[in-house]
Amino acid sequence: MQFTDLGIDTRLETQLAHQGITQPTDIQAHAVPTALAGHDIFAQSKTGSGKTLAFLLPAVQRVMKQKALSKRDPRVLIVAPTRELATQVFTQLRLLIAGTAIKAVKILGGENFNDQIKALRNDPQFVVATPGRLADHITKRSLQLSGLELLIFDEADRILDLGFTEQLKMINEQANHRLRQTLLFSATLDHAQVDALSRNLLKKPKQITLSAANEQHSDIKQTLYLADHLDHKEALLEHFLNQDDVGQCIIFTATRSDTSRLSEALNAKGFKSVALAGDLTQNKRLDIMDSFSRENFKILITTDVASRGLDLLSVTHVINFDLPKHAEEYVHRIGRTGRAGFKGNALSLVGPKDWASYLAIKSFLNDELVFASVEGLKAKFKGIKEKKPEATWDKSKEKTAAVKKPVFKRKAKPKKPTAPIKAPMNIDGDTPMRRKKKTEQE
Numbered sequence: 076m077q078f079t080d081l082g083i084d085t086r087l088e089t090q091l092a093h094q095g096i097t098q099p100t101d102i103q104a105h106a107v108p109t110a111l112a113g114h115d116i117f118a119q120s121k122t123g124s125g126k127t128l129a130f131l132l133p134a135v136q137r138v139m140k141q142k143a144l145s146k147r148d149p150r151v152l153i154v155a156p157t158r159e160l161a162t163q164v165f166t167q168l169r170l171l172i173a174g175t176a177i178k179a180v181k182i183l184g185g186e187n188f189n190d191q192i193k194a195l196r197n198d199p200q201f202v203v204a205t206p207g208r209l210a211d212h213i214t215k216r217s218l219q220l221s222g223l224e225l226l227i228f229d230e231a232d233r234i235l236d237l238g239f240t241e242q243l244k245m246i247n248e249q250a251n252h253r254l255r256q257t258l259l260f261s262a263t264l265d266h267a268q269v270d271a272l273s274r275n276l277l278k279k280p281k282q283i284t285l286s287a288a289n290e291q292h293s294d295i296k297q298t299l300y301l302a303d304h305l306d307h308k309e310a311l312l313e314h315f316l317n318q319d320d321v322g323q324c325i326i327f328t329a330t331r332s333d334t335s336r337l338s339e340a341l342n343a344k345g346f347k348s349v350a351l352a353g354d355l356t357q358n359k360r361l362d363i364m365d366s367f368s369r370e371n372f373k374i375l376i377t378t379d380v381a382s383r384g385l386d387l388l389s390v391t392h393v394i395n396f397d398l399p400k401h402a403e404e405y406v407h408r409i410g411r412t413g414r415a416g417f418k419g420n421a422l423s424l425v426g427p428k429d430w431a432s433y434l435a436i437k438s439f440l441n442d443e444l445v446f447a448s449v450e451g452l453k454a455k456f457k458g459i460k461e462k463k464p465e466a467t468w469d470k471s472k473e474k475t476a477a478v479k480k481p482v483f484k485r486k487a488k489p490k491k492p493t494a495p496i497k498a499p500m501n502i503d504g505d506t507p508m509r510r511k512k513k514t515e516q517e
């Protein structure tokens with residue numbers, strides 16, 4: 076199948092061919108004609124499957140071919156949860172509109188507000204933005220959305236997770252007119268919050284689900300390793316990084332301060348790593364990402380800020396030095412490898428502190444996680460035993476029992492003096508409830 080078969084203009088097809096993109100991916104084959112037909116879309120497709128072009132292509136085509144509702148307001152607004160992801164989308168957009176008269180601006184938090192006002196006065200047709208800064212521009216009236224034709228949310232679930240529900244409502248209200256079309260994309264959309272949001276934002280959406288959020292990614296080999304403590308994790312990490320098949324590698328840690336600490340430790344051992352630490356300015360962060368994408372260094376250490384959107388085909392390994400708290404985040408982190416048909420490896424270190432996250436991920440992915448061990452670096456830690464369910468007082472049972480039990484009259488016994496109650500009674504009311512034993516670690 077060709078892009079023109081999906082209704083895409085030959086000029087865009089030529090642009091894509093310059094980037095070596097000739098055949099649509101599944102999500103593009105489904106989403107592009109649906110979006111071109113004017114439908115709202117609720118789309119879920121795995122990481123690295125070509126989602127960005129699935130919404131950018133119909134958007135650019137619309138701007139190229141259809142008359143604008145307003146000459147001044149932006150026609151297409153793309154909202155992405157993080158600056159990194161917004162930058163990634165903006166870069167792909169710029170490639171698509173190169174050589175046309177279409178103007179696009181990027182509105183990110185952490186950048187100069189007045190420069191953004193100037194850029195918006197230039198009447199761009201496309202705005203790519205993060206939600207917080209976008210809401211600031213709407214409030215200050217430096218951005219009007221009454222002429223908006225296409226509203227696109229990339230990684231909508233993450234936008235909600237980051238607490239931008241109010242900003243989303245505001246954007247929706249500002250651009251609330253009959254002709255607006257809305258597209259919502261992510262790799263993980265089965266979220267109760269997302270359902271509620273989509274009911275407000277989308278009009279009779281076409282649902283495109285190409286893979287469940289928890290479906291195993293066939294191009295990513297996932298392996299877990301038990302670890303006893305920090306030093307053990309570092310020893311395992313060193314072992315992995317010394318393997319021949321490691322190209323570029325992204326390591327995820329729990330906190331931003333851990334990124335710097337780990338980077339220093341690795342560099343002291345002769346590896347070439349850079350940390351996306353918390354205290355860096357936005358420009359410095361973008362520089363680091365850019366430099367990594369040019370393969371100037373092999374190892375990038377980061378937190379979940381880079382778990383979505385980083386699109387680098389040379390990343391062969393993702394290593395979870397610490398597991399993420401949310402299972403969806405695991406799917407996005409490992410999705411930084413195995414992109415666009417390439418094979419990737421995801422290695423995760425699981426220590427006692429990671430155990431709860433491991434259980435959440437295991438249940439999200441329906442149990443399909445494999446543990447392995449490294450000779451000479453086997454862990455003593457074997458996991459934490461599951462707690463037995465607490466004994467609970469089930470009132471409904473009490474009532475049913477009371478109704479069903481026949482009532483026997485007893486002979487009156489001689490009254491004894493009442494003893495003080497020492498422990499709560501069990502459901503039969505005769506013996507004290509036993510306390511549960513503390514959970515053991517193996």
Ligand code: AMP
Nearest residue numbers: 096098099100123124125126127128415
């Ligand atoms: P995405 O899921 O949008 O982040 O895209 C993942 C990667 O796949 C990016 O590097 C895209 O440039 C690439 N890509 C997107 N569509 C295609 C396609 N039709 N053929 C080959 N590569 C593609």
